[in-house]
Every structure is written in C-alpha cells, then in structure tokens.
Amino acid sequence: MQIEIEQRILAANERLAAENRARFDEHGVFVVDLMASPGAGKTSTILATIEALRDRYAIAVIEGDIASKVDAEKVRAHGIPAVQINTGGACHLESAMIRRAVDTLDLAELDLIIIENVGNLVCPSDFDLGEHAKVMILSVPEGHDKPYKYPNIFQVSQAVILNKYDTMSVFDFDEAEFREVVRGLNGLAPIFPMSATKGEGVQAWAEWLAGRVEDAKTGRGA
Amino acid sequence: MHELGIASGILSSAITAAENVGATTISSVDVSIGVLTEVMEDALQFAWDELRQGTMAENAALTVTMLGARSRCADCGHDYEHGRYDAARCPSCGSYVVMLLQGRELDINRIDAD
Ligand SMILES: Nc1nc2c(ncn2[C@@H]2O[C@H](COP(=O)(O)OP(=O)(O)O)[C@@H](O)[C@H]2O)c(=O)[nH]1
Ligand SMILES: [Mg+2]
Numbered sequence: 625m626q627i628e629i630e631q632r633i634l635a636a637n638e639r640l641a642a643e644n645r646a647r648f649d650e651h652g653v654f655v656v657d658l659m660a661s662p663g664a665g666k667t668s669t670i671l672a673t674i675e676a677l678r679d680r681y682a683i684a685v686i687e688g689d690i691a692s693k694v695d696a697e698k699v700r701a702h703g704i705p706a707v708q709i710n711t712g713g714a715c716h717l718e719s720a721m722i723r724r725a726v727d728t729l730d731l732a733e734l735d736l737i738i739i740e741n742v743g744n745l746v747c748p749s750d751f752d753l754g755e756h757a758k759v760m761i762l763s764v765p766e767g768h769d770k771p772y773k774y775p776n777i778f779q780v781s782q783a784v785i786l787n788k789y790d791t792m793s794v795f796d797f798d799e800a801e802f803r804e805v806v807r808g809l810n811g812l813a814p815i816f817p818m819s820a821t822k823g824e825g826v827q828a829w830a831e832w833l834a835g836r837v838e839d840a841k842t843g844r845g846a
Numbered sequence: 847m848h849e850l851g852i853a854s855g856i857l858s859s860a861i862t863a864a865e866n867v868g869a870t871t872i873s874s875v876d877v878s879i880g881v882l883t884e885v886m887e888d889a890l891q892f893a894w895d896e897l898r899q900g901t902m903a904e905n906a907a908l909t910v911t912m913l914g915a916r917s918r919c920a921d922c923g924h925d926y927e928h929g930r931y932d933a934a935r936c937p938s939c940g941s942y943v944v945m946l947l948q949g950r951e952l953d954i955n956r957i958d959a960d
C-alpha cells in the first residue's frame with residue numbers, strides 16, 4: 625500500500641534545532657555558527673572576536689572541529705568557557721550535539737555563544753543547529769572561485785568573513801569577482817575583510833555581531 | 847559522508863511509517879531533494895544501497911525527484927526560476943531582496959509497504 629509521509633528527511637534534527645533556538649531566545653542569548661574549511665581561521669576568528677567583545681558580553685564557545693581538544697583549550701586559555709563536542713569524526717554538527725553541549729552551559733549568565741562547526745564547506749549548510757545566524761569564513765589562500773564550487777554555504781550565511789586578508793598580495797585573489805559572485809548568491813550578507821590573527825577588520829565584524837547580540841537581548845531577535 | 851546521514855534519515859522515517867501501519871516490507875521510497883542542497887543523487891543512492899541491507903527496506907528502490915530552484919522578489923513580486931548561482935537578484939527589477947520558494951527541500955514524500 626502507498627503511505628503518504630510528506631515530512632522533512634531531517635525532521636528530527638530540525639525539531640531539536642527549534643528546541644535549542646527556543647531555549648536561547650528564552651534567555652536572550654545570541655548564537656552564531658561559524659563555518660569554513662579546515663585552517664581558514666575559525667578558531668583565530670573566535671579568539672579575535674572574544675577579545676573585541678569580552679568587555680561588553682558574556683561569551684561561551686562550543687567547539688565542534690574534529691581534530692582534538694586544542695581549540696577548546698585555546699579558548700579556555702582566554703578565560704572563556706568552552707565546550708568540546710566529540711563528533712566522532714562526523715563531517716558536520718547536528719542539533720542534538722549542540723543540545724548536549726548547551727546543557728553544560730549556564731544560559732542565564734550568557735549573551736553570546738559562538739559555535740565552531742566542523743571544517744567543511746559542504747554539509748554544515750544543510751543542518752540547522754538552532755543558531756540565529758550562520759556565518760561563513762573564506763580565507764584568501766583558498767581562492768576567489770570557492771563560491772562557484774560551494775554556493776550553498778554562501779547562500780545560507782548571514783555574513784561572510786574574508787579572512788587572511790593580509791595575504792592578499794601573495795595570492796591571486798580577485799576581490800571584485802569574489803564580491804560579485806557572493807552578491808549574486810546572497811544579496812544581503814555583508815562581507816567583512818579581516819585578518820583574524822593581526823586584528824585588521826575585526827572591529828567591523830565584531831560591531832555587526834554586537835548589533836545582533838543587542839537585538840537578541842532586547843527580544844528583537846534574529 | 848553527508849549523504850549517509852540523509853539516507854539514514856530516509857530509512858528511519860520509512861521504517862517508522864511502515865511499522866505504524868503494521869507493514870513488514872517496504873518496496874519503494876519517494877523523496878524530493880532541492881538543487882540548492884548539498885545532496886548528490888548518486889552518492890545518496892550509493893548510501894541507500896548500503897544502509898537498506900538487512901532491514902525491511904532491503905528491496906526498496908529509492909526514487910529521487912530533484913526540485914529546481916525558484917524565488918520571489920519582495921520588491922516587485924516577480925516569481926522566477928534560477929540555478930545554483932543566480933538566486934539572489936530579481937531578473938525583473940534587480941532587487942536583492944528575494945525569498946526562496948523552492949530549492950532547499952530534503953523531503954520524504956511516500957513509501958510503498960506491505
Ligand atoms: N596570515 C594569517 N594567518 C591566519 C589568519 N587567521 C588564521 N591564520 C592562521 O591559519 C592557521 C589556521 O587557523 P585556525 O584559526 O586554527 O583555523 P581553523 O582550522 O579554521 O580553526 C593558523 O596557523 C593561523 O595562525 C590571518 O588572518 N592571517
Ligand atoms: Mg579550529
């Protein structure tokens with residue numbers, strides 16, 4: 625017999641994501657999910673963002689990058705709570721992993737949670753975690769043609785960070801073409817040129833993020 | 847691999863739906879995948895062929911319908927089809943404020959079970 629199902633394949637993930645989001649909203653916590661290739665500068669961006677915003681906001685970090693505990697330890701060395709998710713080699717985070725991580729945080733004390741997703745430009749874009757914004761980091765050495773190869777991740781992002789901007793002169797990165805392609809995929813996402821390890825451009829990104837944190841605190845949320 | 851997770855989502859939804867009506871075998875499963883997702887049809891079929899072994903869906907064919915991308919302009923109301931790379935700009939008025947109507951589906955539609 626034919627049985628009509630008509631549901632999302634990832635319905636279980638999306639249900640949990642909605643529960644996560646409701647919990648964050650209840651506490652006025654803004655949650656951002658950073659997605660990028662391995663080595664693009666997710667952890668460096670997190671550390672720079674912490675330094676830019678730590679005087680204004682209580683921040684925690686959820687580390688999902690596969691390799692080891694080093695990233696969470698780097699964050700803790702900055703005096704910020706960090707939860708390491710053990711993804712067991714998975715290629716993306718799912719909302720159940722975020723829920724378990726959040727259980728170990730005190731949401732009432734927090735304003736901002738930054739998630740470092742698994743280094744991968746493909747599937748993190750299809751998985752809702754309950755975050756308020758996905759943000760994509762592309763680093764200059766990866767090349768300006770990445771949006772042609774991985775359009776989806778640019779489409780689902782609310783902002784794009786162009787990291788390692790200090791290496792611009794070394795690589796043949798065509799910034800005008802990059803901006804045009806990203807705009808064609810996603811006309812609303814701002815692009816922030818940045819050098820996470822050197823500090824240039826961090827302020828503009830941090831102010832954009834601070835604006836979103838303020839909205840979440842006052843319930844005008846995402 | 848990403849498609850393995852998608853295939854296992856399909857399998858568990860299909861088995862739950864079949865068990866709910868007391869069926870014991872599944873002979874086909876229909877799904878719809880939007881072209882703007884990162885799911886590749888070949889990889890999904892491959893993952894499905896692995897996962898269905900030893901389950902009540904062991905002999906179930908997976909039929910995948912790929913759905914094209916469509917958006918609507920929030921400024922002029924124009925409704926248009928587009929590819930993977932030109933979603934964001936209304937071809938009629940040039941606005942970047944557009945709403946995606948179709949293209950990100952990952953849906954299980956129906957199964958055939960007995
Ligand atoms: N030149 C330069 N190197 C950077 C920048 N950001 C990160 N890196 C370097 O890139 C490497 C990977 O950075 P990391 O933040 O660990 O990347 P992740 O794997 O995405 O978390 C490290 O050696 C960083 O020092 C940057 O803005 N400029
Ligand atoms: Mg890292």
Ligand SMILES: [Zn+2]
Pocket residue numbers: 714715716747748847848
């Ligand atoms: Zn994945």
Ligand SMILES: [Zn+2]
Pocket residue numbers: 919920921922923924936937938939940941
């Ligand atoms: Zn228009």
